[in-house]
Amino acid sequence: xxxxxxxxxxxxxxxxxxQRFGRFANIVHRIRDINEFSRSYDFxxxxxxxxxxxxxNRLSENPDSCVLLLEAGGDETFLTDVPLxxxxxxxxxxxxxxxxxxxxxxxxxxxxxxxxxxxxxxxGGTSVINFLIYTRGSRHDYDEWEKLGNPGWSYNDVLxxxxxxxxCTNCQDIDENYHGYDGYLxxxxxxxxxxxSKAFIKSGFDLGYKNVDINAKEILGVSRxxxxxxxGARCSASKAFLKPIRYRDNLxxxxxxxxxxxxxxxxxxxxxxxxxxxxxxxxxxxAKKEIILSAGTFNSPQLLMLSGVGPREHLEELGxxxxxxxxxxxxxxxxxxxxxxxxLVNKSITVSDTGVQNPLxxxxxxxxxxxxxxxxxxxxxxxxxxxxxxxxSENYPDIELVLGSGALNxxxxxxxxxxxxxxxxxxxxxxxxxxxxxAFGIAPVLMRPKSRGRVMLRSSNxxxxxxxDPNYFENEEDLxxxxxxxxxxIKMTKSKHFQKFHTRLHKISMPGCEEHSxxxxxxxxxxxxxxxxxxxxxxxxxxxxxxxxxxxxxxxELKVYGVDGLRVVDASIMPNVVAGHTNAVxxxxxxxxxxxxxxxWENR
Ligand SMILES: Cc1cc2nc3c(=O)[nH]c(=O)nc-3n(C[C@H](O)[C@H](O)[C@H](O)COP(=O)(O)OP(=O)(O)OC[C@H]3O[C@@H](n4cnc5c(N)ncnc54)[C@H](O)[C@@H]3O)c2cc1C
Ligand SMILES: *[C@@H]1O[C@H](CO)[C@@H](O)[C@H](O)[C@H]1NC(C)=O
Ligand SMILES: *[C@@H]1O[C@H](CO)[C@@H](O)[C@H](O)[C@H]1NC(C)=O
Numbered sequence: 001x002x003x004x005x006x007x008x009x010x011x012x013x014x015x016x017x018x019q020r021f022g023r024f025a026n027i028v029h030r031i032r033d034i035n036e037f038s039r040s041y042d043f044x045x046x047x048x049x050x051x052x053x054x055x056x057n058r059l060s061e062n063p064d065s066c067v068l069l070l071e072a073g074g075d076e077t078f079l080t081d082v083p084l085x086x087x088x089x090x091x092x093x094x095x096x097x098x099x100x101x102x103x104x105x106x107x108x109x110x111x112x113x114x115x116x117x118x119x120x121x122x123x124g125g126t127s128v129i130n131f132l133i134y135t136r137g138s139r140h141d142y143d144e145w146e147k148l149g150n151p152g153w154s155y156n157d158v159l160x161x162x163x164x165x166x167x168c169t170n171c172q173d174i175d176e177n178y179h180g181y182d183g184y185l186x187x188x189x190x191x192x193x194x195x196x197s198k199a200f201i202k203s204g205f206d207l208g209y210k211n212v213d214i215n216a217k218e219i220l221g222v223s224r225x226x227x228x229x230x231x232g233a234r235c236s237a238s239k240a241f242l243k244p245i246r247y248r249d250n251l252x253x254x255x256x257x258x259x260x261x262x263x264x265x266x267x268x269x270x271x272x273x274x275x276x277x278x279x280x281x282x283x284x285x286x287a288k289k290e291i292i293l294s295a296g297t298f299n300s301p302q303l304l305m306l307s308g309v310g311p312r313e314h315l316e317e318l319g320x321x322x323x324x325x326x327x328x329x330x331x332x333x334x335x336x337x338x339x340x341x342x343x344l345v346n347k348s349i350t351v352s353d354t355g356v357q358n359p360l361x362x363x364x365x366x367x368x369x370x371x372x373x374x375x376x377x378x379x380x381x382x383x384x385x386x387x388x389x390x391x392x393s394e395n396y397p398d399i400e401l402v403l404g405s406g407a408l409n410x411x412x413x414x415x416x417x418x419x420x421x422x423x424x425x426x427x428x429x430x431x432x433x434x435x436x437x438x439a440f441g442i443a444p445v446l447m448r449p450k451s452r453g454r455v456m457l458r459s460s461n462x463x464x465x466x467x468x469d470p471n472y473f474e475n476e477e478d479l480x481x482x483x484x485x486x487x488x489x490i491k492m493t494k495s496k497h498f499q500k501f502h503t504r505l506h507k508i509s510m511p512g513c514e515e516h517s518x519x520x521x522x523x524x525x526x527x528x529x530x531x532x533x534x535x536x537x538x539x540x541x542x543x544x545x546x547x548x549x550x551x552x553x554x555x556x557e558l559k560v561y562g563v564d565g566l567r568v569v570d571a572s573i574m575p576n577v578v579a580g581h582t583n584a585v586x587x588x589x590x591x592x593x594x595x596x597x598x599x600x601w602e603n604r
Contacts, residue, residue: 029243029246030075031075031123031238031242031243031246031253031255032246032253033075033253033254033255033256034252034253034254035254035278035279037068037252037254037283037285038066038068038252038285039285039286040285040286040287040288041066041067041068041252041285041286041287041288042059042065042066042067042287042288042289042290042601043059043065043066043067043068043287043289043290043291043292043597044067044068044070044274044285044287044290044291044292045059045067045068045069045070045291045292045294046070046259046262046274046291046292046293046294046295046303047070047071047072047125047259047293047294047295047296047299047300047570048069048070048071048073048123048124048125048237048238048242048253048294049120049124049125049126049127049237049294049295049296049570049586050124050125050126050127050237050570050571050583050586050587050590051125051294051296051569051570051571051586051587051589051590051593052069052071052125052237052292052294052295052569052570052590053069053123053124053125053237053238053240053241053242053590054165054237054241054587054590054591054594055292055294055569055590055593055594055597056069056241056242056251056253057184057241057242057245057594058590058591058594058595058598059594059597059598060245060248060250060251062250062598063248063249063250064250065250065289065601066250066252067250067251067252068252068254068285069242069251069252069253069254070254070257070258070259070274070276071122071123071125071253071254071255071256071257072121072256072257072258072259073093073094073120073121073122073123073125073255073256074093074122074123074255074256075122075123075238075255076094076122076123076124076128076234076236076238076239080092080094080122080128080129080234080236081233081234082233082234082365082373083132083190083227083229083232083233083234083373083374083375083376083377084351084356084372084373084374084375084376084377084378085373085415086129086130086131086132086234086376086377086378087131087377087378087415087416087419088413088415089118089128089129090116090118090129090415090418090419091415091418091419092129093121094120094121094122094128094129095118095119095120095121095129096118096119096120096121096298096299096465097118097465098117098118098119098298098465098466098468099112099114099115099116099117099468100114100115100116100117100468100469100470101114101467101468101469102114103115103469103470103471103472105451105471105472105473105474105529106336106470106472106473106528106529106532107421107472107530107532107533108512108529108530109423109426109510109511109512109530109531110420110421110422110423110530110531110533111421111422111423112421114421115421115470115472115533115534116419116420116421116533116534117298117468117470117534117536117538118419118536119296119298119299119536122236122238123238123242123253123255124236124237124238124239124242125237125296126296126536126583127228127236127237127238127583128234128236128237128238130377130536130583131376131377131379131536131581132227132228132229132234132235132376132377133225133226133227133228133376133377133379133382133402133581133583134187134215134225134226134227134228134581134583134584135214135215135219135226135382135580135581135584136162136215136578136580136584136585136588137219137578137579137580137585138219138384138395138396138397138578138579138580139155139217140155140392140394140396140579141155141576141578141579141580142154142155142157142158142578143155144576145544145574145575145576148545148546148549148575148576149545149546149548149549149556150544150545150546150556150575151556152556152592153544153556158588158592159178161588161591161592161595162180162215162584162587162588163178163179163180163183164180164183164591165180165183165184165185165240165584165587165588165590165591166179166180166181166183166185166187167180167181167182167183167184167185167186167187168180168181168187168226169186169187169188169230170188170189171187171188171189171226172189173211173213173223173224174213174215174216174226175213175216175217177216178213178215178216178217179215184240184241184244185228185235185240185241185587186228186229186230186235186240187226187227187228187229188226188227188229188230188231188232189224189225189226189227190224190225190227190229190232190374190375190376190380191232191368191369191370191371191374192370192371192372192374192375193224193380194349194350194351194372194375194380194405194440195349195501196345196349196350196380196381196403196405196440197224197380197381197403197405198497199495199497199498199500199501200222200380200381200383200403200442200492200497200498201222201223201224201381202495202497203492203493203495203497203498204221204222204383204492205222206495206496206497207385207488207491207492207495209221209222209383209385210222211223214226214382214384214580215584218395219384219395219397219579219580220384220385220386220395220396220397221383221384222381222382222383223381223382223383224380224381224382225376225379225380225381225382227376228240228583228584229374229376231369232365232368232369232370232373232374233369233374237587254278256278256279257276257277257278258276258277258278258462259274259275259276259295259303260275260276260277260306260462260463261274261275261303261306261307261462262274262275262291262293262303262304262307262566263275263284263307264307264308264309264323264563264566266308266321266323268564269323269324269562269563269564270563270564270565271287271290271291271307271560271563271564271565271566272286272287272565273285273286273287274287274291287565289565289601290565290566290567290597290601291565291566291567292566292567292568292569292593292597293560293566293567293568293569293570294568294569294570294590295570296570296571296572297332297455297538297539297540297541297570297571297572298455298465298466298468298538298541299466300541300542300568300570300572301328301329301455301466301541301542301553301572302455302457302462302466303462304326304328304542304553304560304568305320305328305329305456305457306320306457306460306462307323308320308321308322308323308324309323309324309326309328309553309560309562309563310322310325310326310328310329310457311325311326311327311328311329311330312325314329314456314457318457318459318460319460320457320460323562323563324560324561324562324563325562326553326560326561326562327543327550327551327552327553328541328542328553329454329455329456329466329541330452330454330541330543330551331452331540331541331543331551331575332452332453332454332455332468332469332470332471332538332539332540332541333449333451333452333453333538333539333540333574333576333577334449334453334470334472334534334535334536334537334538334539334577335445335446335447335449335534335535335537335577336445336446336449336472336473336478336482336528336532336533336534336535337402337443337444337445337446337532337533337534337535338443338444338482338485338486338527338528338531338532338533339404339408339416339420339441339443339533340408340420340422340430340510340527340531341407341441341442341443341486341489341490341505341506342407342408342409342431342434342439342440342441342505342506343407343439343440343441343442343493343498343503343504343505343506344434344437344438344439344503344504344505344506345438345439345440345498345501345502345503346438346501346502347438347501348438349438349501350405350406350407350410350438350439350440351372351375351378351405351406351410352406352409352410352411352412352436352438352439353406353410353411353412353413353415354410354412354436355372355406355410356372356373361373372405375405378404378405378406379402379403379404379405380403380404380405381402381403382400382401382402382403383400383401383403383492384397384399384400384447384579384580385397385398385399385400385401385485385488386398386399387399387481387484387485387488388484389477389480389481389484390481396448396579397447397579398446398447398448398481398579399444399445399446399447399481399482399484399485399488400444400445400447400579400580401442401443401444401445401485401488401489401492402442402443402445403440403441403442404440404441404442404443405440406439406440406441407439407440407441407506408420408422408427408430408431408441409431409432409434409435409436409437409439409506410436410439411427411431412435412436419533420531420533421533422531425511426510426511426531429508429511430506430508430509430510430511431506433508434506439506442489442492442493443489444482444485444486444488444489445485445535446478446481446482446485447579447580448576448577448579449472449475449478449577450475450477450478451471451472451473451474451475451478452471452474452540453468453469453470453471453472454468454469454471454541455467455468455469455541456468456469470534470538472532472534473528473529473532479525479528479529480525482524482528482532483521483524483525483528486524486528487524490505493505505519507519509523510526510527510530510531512526512530513526513527513530535581537571537577537581537582538571539571539572539573539574539577539582540572540574540575540576540577541553541572542554542560542568542572542573543572543573543574543575544556544558544573544574544575545575547561553568553573554567554568554573557596558573558589558593558596567593567597569589569590569593570586570589571585571586571589573589574589
């Protein structure tokens with residue numbers, strides 16, 4: 001049996017190397033990486049992540065537009081495709097490896113006392129390393145964006161763009177009026193459902209929540225996950241929006257190309273060229289129409305500041321000539337989650353590292369695109385809920401619960417631990433005593449945080465990673481809401497649907513919190529300050545807002561205030577983070593921005 005297992009693993013890795021297995025033929029479709037550049041392009045897009053990939057596709061639909069897409073990372077692989085292995089991707093070259101600066105309010109128990117902040121460095125960006133969960137947030141999120149002074153961003157305005165990007169395949173229990181079927185982005189349910197998922201949904205009923213389509217009219221409720229997935233494999237931004245159009249002659253894609261500066265004329269304030277480095281060679285390429293900055297919530301503000309657009313004092317300190325004084329890098333928001341709760345059960349119905357090594361599961365994935373390997377990062381079902389901290393009368397969730405089909409005690413290979421920044425001694429103390437026992441997790445996620453952080457330059461050297469202060473739980477209400485979220489998660493597991501597996505919370509106190517009695521509010525508050533982590537949903541650092549908003553960096557057409565010919569199109573423009581995972585939102589932003597850009601240039 002052991003030999004057989006080794007044998008299958010060998011095959012698995014050989015396949016991953018040659019990347020030629022039939023059903024994954026799309027990976028053989030490598031992107032043509034260009035090395036010779038025209039002197040100028042109509043449009044230059046910086047960053048081929050979730051936002052940049054959409055814009056590159058839509059702008060190059062017009063054969064008369066020449067488009068250059070510059071991406072700092074390389075192409076994805078066979079291994080990044082496997083949904084269950086999402087948490088391992090943070091350990092690869094596809095992660096920029098940002099870490100937050102030390103803060104006093106969170107990540108106190110993490111490795112080096114610093115929060116881990118992975119970001120994708122690949123064509124497809126963070127969608128190559130994310131957890132594939134497809135959610136759009138609540139209608140109230142967008143109606144609020146509009147109310148803040150951003151015309152055209154209400155829910156009714158943005159819904160068509162969500163639908164435009166989507167190709168919903170084999171979706172069950174959905175409200176068809178809210179989904180798209182002709183877009184590039186494939187959405188499916190995972191090809192596997194554990195008994196935990198059913199128990200979770202039924203427990204939601206017991207608490208008075210309905211089984212809803214979390215991407216339709218009403219998101220308060222419980223549901224299986226919808227995932228950015230094609231035939232059971234990851235459907236990244238690149239696979240969705242770039243690979244199908246890789247033969248377009250008017251779209252040049254250059255990988256391993258890091259932009260170090262946007263050149264802006266200091267007198268006319270027009271952004272006219274980008275400076276980038278590829279294979280140790282420096283290039284300057286001009287933009288005839290526009291430059292589109294899609295480098296993500298950390299790197300877009302970094303590049304703006306390096307180019308002279310940012311807070312006056314900060315830039316002066318670093319000796320960067322000021323082009324436009326602007327609140328770049330402020331308003332950083334993120335979703336925090338607690339992934340340390342392990343719920344033990346008395347039957348092997350959960351998913352762990354060793355559990356899935358079963359060769360049949362591997363074959364099922366390879367041949368059918370089904371089985372546990374298709375569970376996105378292990379997340380099977382979601383609940384959007386209201387805690388007693390929520391003062392809003394509408395059905396606007398303040399907490400999400402994510403059901404994981406495994407827990408930290410099944411993390412034999414260390415991928416999950418490393419993603420979360422859980423130190424080994426904590427793992428040994430808390431999880432090793434129940435190593436490999438069947439268990440699942442429920443992670444509460446804070447949907448509408450009040451705390452705000454900031455991204456700053458470390459220096460004027462573009463090769464340094466920025467300084468990131470996430471400022472999690474600076475606002476006490478954020479902490480209290482999460483404590484309520486934890487209690488909701490535990491309450492779910494007390495229902496008869498979970499109790500038939502004799503579900504119980506694993507009760508070894510987390511190191512650093514032993515002085516609080518286990519399970520009290522103060523115990524959970526302590527655990528949150530020590531072990532809550534980022535869910536990777538950072539937004540807001542190039543805030544969209546009206547000219548009267550002194551914190552706004554871009555206007556409602558995503559044009560940078562005070563600079564001509566430059567827009568930001570990525571997660572950083574969100575004025576407030578939405579009550580949902582952010583990838584779909586960035587695709588929507590990309591679709592909407594593309595239409596605005598096309599409209600501007602259509603008659604010229
Ligand atoms: C671990 C993790 C799990 C997540 N899980 C989910 C999930 O399940 N569901 C969900 O909806 N969202 C999830 N997200 C969030 C989601 O993936 C992101 O919000 C989204 O991908 C952001 O898109 P973007 O275009 O703003 O940035 P990115 O996708 O990060 O794109 C930025 C791109 O710009 C490139 N770049 C940066 N600087 C430069 C430069 N100087 N020159 C050239 N190129 C540059 C980067 O390499 C990158 O490719 C997760 C995030 C993380 C980190
Ligand atoms: C949607 O996805 C399905 C399954 O991959 C595919 O057969 C179909 O052609 C796609 N539709 C579009 C419009 O791309
Ligand atoms: C698991 O626990 C439940 C509830 O306590 C019990 O009915 C069931 O027999 C147990 N199953 C096993 C395999 O021990």
